[in-house]
Amino acid sequence: MTVECPEEYRTHEHINDRFPISINEHAALCHLIEKKLLAQGCQIKLRLGDFFQPGVLSLGSRPRYSFLWPTTLICTVVSKEVKDVFINNEITGVNFRKVDIDGIGKHEPWDDYPVVDDSIAMLDLVELTEKEEDPEQYGPLYQMVILFESGYPPGIKIVNRCRKCGYIEIDNEDMEISLSSKTVPEADIFFLKSTRYIVVSDKVKLLMEKSNFSNVSFQKVGWDS
Structure with missing residues (x-):
């Protein structure tokens, strides 16, 4: 999302703790936050899995590329050059928010990671790498927030839809990477x-x-026209 969490909710236990909560608790919390955002002039409908700004970024290596696909932040991160080109050419459907750089590993992206136990997950490996003393020298970096989505592509089957939270379970085994003018x-x-x-x-x-x-x-x- 392009919005920040209202300040009074940033320390809320259900915002910071990933432990599951009930549908009713989730709906009640969303209602309170949506009401607060509306009072601030932002009308938005919260969805399951949404992330508030700012994004906090940790990288296992130095960001040398225009586009980054971090494992620690579920989004696309881009350089200032990408942001400026998109904005200057009036590209629609996307917004940019500066990320907080929490840590940058002392490696180049083309280097091999140090050999570790196979049980170490990539997220943990990022945290285990030796960090730069001044990670901000590699910024600014920006989260590329995509604002729209298409309709369902051909071959998608809706398996189940939760009547309480609206979550849709999808079978994409036969999905085609295809679009039409209607979608x-x-x-x-x-x-x-x-x-x-x-x-x-x-x-x-x-x-x-x-x-x-x-x-x-x-x-x-x-x-498919």
Whole structure:
């Protein structure tokens, strides 16, 4: 999301603790926060899995690329150059928020990680790496917040829908990476619904290629008019 959590809720136990809560507790908390955000002039509907700003970023290596795909922050992080190019060319469907850089490992991204026990998860490995003393020297970095999503792609089957929380269980075994004019939002960049695939217009693709942005590639999406 593009908004920060209201200050009085930032220390709330259910905001900071990942331990599950009941549907009723979740709905009540969402209602209170939505009401507070509305009073601040922001009308928004909270969804399961939403993250408030600011994003806190830890990286196991120095950020040398235009696009970063961190394991410690479930989003796309980009350089200031990417942000400026997108804004200056009026790319729609995306917003940018500066991330708080918590730690940067003393490695280059092309280096091999130190050999550790296979049971060590990537998130733990990021935390175990020796950190730079001044991580902010590698900033600023920005979370790329994508604001829209398409309709469901062909082949998606809805297995179950929770009547209380609205969570939809999806079977994507037969999913096609394809779109139609009826399922595409009016934006230059958006998510393919039910996935984390980022879809961009030709305008964005050409702009990114012209700018020589690194650590990103393109796959053509099927189209059914």
